Amino acid sequence: MPITKTDIDAMSLNSTLWDSGRGSVAGFGVRRQRKHPTFCLKYSKSGKQRWYTIGRYGSPWTVDQARIEAKRLLGVVAAGDDPAVVRDRPTPVSxxxxxxxxxxxxxxxxxxxxxxxxxxxxxxxxxxxxxxxxxxxxxxxxxxxxxxxxxxxxxxxxxxxxxxxxxxxxxxxxxxxxxxxxxxxxxxxxxxxxxxxxxxxEGIIDRNPVHRVRRYRSESKQRFLSTEELGRLGLVLANEKDAGDSSIHPYALTIIKLLCLTGCRIGEINGLRWTELDLGLKCLRLDDTKTGKSLRPIGDAAIAVFKAHRRIAGKPFIFPGSRGTAAYQGMGKESARIFKAAKIDKASPHCLRHTFASVASGLGYSDGTIAGLLGHKGRGVTSRYIHIPDKALASAAEAISAEIAGILSSNKPSPAP
The missing domain is CATH 1.10.150 (DNA polymerase; domain 1)
Incomplete structure (x- = not known):
């Protein structure tokens, strides 16, 4: 007969009961080796007999619940797994x-x-x-x-x-x-x-579930300023034109001008340290960029901007913040005000990097030269041993920055469209 609660309550110490008869589950039983009876399952795996402890008799394991669990475990065995091995596997992390x-x-x-x-x-x-x-x-x-x-x-x-x-x-x-x-x-x-x-x-999972899942891919941004837009931007930078009810921060004006003249990324100029500026060899020795250390030649127009900028004692950054030793943090809002004052739509500081490359291309410089000026990765293994600016790149930087400086200083830009 199938095991009942009455049968379990009457069990003596060191005894075992097995489910039998109609409605029973093969291998399901209850053992009383100590004070409390325990439900168990006996099954065969790979020709060897296995014992699996379901749980102690009483809350939460009633006879019916334990029998249902035994059926589930036999299903695991039928599927080819060993319940004991499955139980001992570490719980998957969330x-x-x-x-x-x-x-x-x-x-x-x-x-x-x-x-x-x-x-x-x-x-x-x-x-x-x-x-x-x-x-x-x-x-x-x-x-x-x-x-x-x-x-x-x-x-x-x-x-x-x-x-x-x-x-x-x-x-x-x-x-x-x-x-x-x-x-x-x-x-x-x-x-x-x-x-x-x-x-x-790390061996946590077998495969990456994100692979081959389709997702949105935006087109690369190719926005650069036209000659007319550069002329209007030059007027704002030169006149320190008001934007709204207060003037634009002078640091922001200088940073935007340097972005135009060098083709650097916004973070490379905004976070530039005095130790990274080499006025003698006319270059920037950037310690930490997107692609690692980088040596960038710059033209006389950019050198003049740096020389005109006042150094604040005790501050490591060329454009220091108002508190502590951090760099200036206002470019997000101030750059938007500068472009608005110049009536330039849909522009960001990164557009000035594209503009530098566009002017360089217009002057006939090759993609390799432009990549070198912008600090792109992949200029060869020997570049790590070079400590002075390449003469060809220095000449290109001078010509490009001079061309852009001339457009920025133009007093007669074409009327805004």
Whole structure:
């Protein structure tokens, strides 16, 4: 007969009861080796007898619940698995826990970029924001092993339609306006793909579920300023024209002018240190750029701007912030005001880098020369041993900056369209 509660209550010490008769489960039984009876299952795997302890008699294991569990375990055996092995497997980490492990490794320098360099602090902060504002709220509680292509697709769709939209307080007077959108969803998916690739390398999962999941890809931005727009920008820079009810910060005006004359990235000029400026050899010796250390020749027009700029004692940055030893932090708002004052639409400081390259191309310089001036990666192994500017690049930098300086200083730009 099948085991009943009455049978278990009457069991003596060191005795075993087995399920039998109609409605019984083969191999299901109860043993009383100590004070409390325990439900168990006896089964065969790979020709060997196995014992599996289901649980102690009493809450939560009643006879019926234990019998149902025994049926489930026999199903696991029929599927080819060993219940004891399955039980002893470590619990899969959640996506949120995996993200935390990834960030811990990244902050320790264990995650390398495509340039084989550890991620910068600014990149790590962006990654943390994408994890906390998008990945964790949507799939953070799910097991990593439960994430497949469909789950990733839903994540992308949810971010695209704005399910993670929020206004988050970041500091005393700071706010982060999380809007979502297709571009944000694509960047979050790229980050998740990197995390999953790391998980594969660590043996946590077998494959990256983000691979081959389609996502939005924007066209590369090719916006550069025309000669007329450069002329209008030059008037604003020269006249320090007011924008709104207050004047533009002089640091912002100088930084924008240097971006025009050097083709550097905004962070390379905004965060430039006095130790990185070599006026004698007319170059910038950048310690930390997107592609690593970089030697950039600059023209006399840029040199003149640097020489006219006043150095503040005790400040390592050429454009220091008002407090502490950090660099100036106002370019986000001030650059927008400068372009607005110059009546230049849909422009950003990075457009000035494209403009420098466009002027260089117009003067007939090759792609290789322009890449060298912009500090692009891949100029050869020997470049790491060069400590003075290449003469050809220095000559090109001089000609290009002189051409741009002439346009900026033009007093008769064409009328705005």
């Amino acid at each position: 996506v949120g826990e995996l993200c935390d492990q990834y960030m811990e490794s990244a902050e320790a320098g264990g995650i390398l970029t495509r340039f084989n360099r550890p991620k910068k602090l600014s990149t790590l902060l962006i990654d943390k924001g994408r994890i906390s504002r998008h990945i964790k709220p949507l799939i953070g509680s799910k097991s990593v092993t439960d994430i497949d292509g469909r789950a990733v697709k839903r994540l992308i769709e949810d971010i695209t339609i704005g399910k993670t939209k929020a206004l988050i307080k970041t500091k005393l007077r700071g706010r982060a306006n999380v809007t979502g959108g297709a571009a944000t969803a694509a960047r979050v998916a790229d980050l998740l793909s990197g995390i999953m690739t790391w998980a594969v390398d």
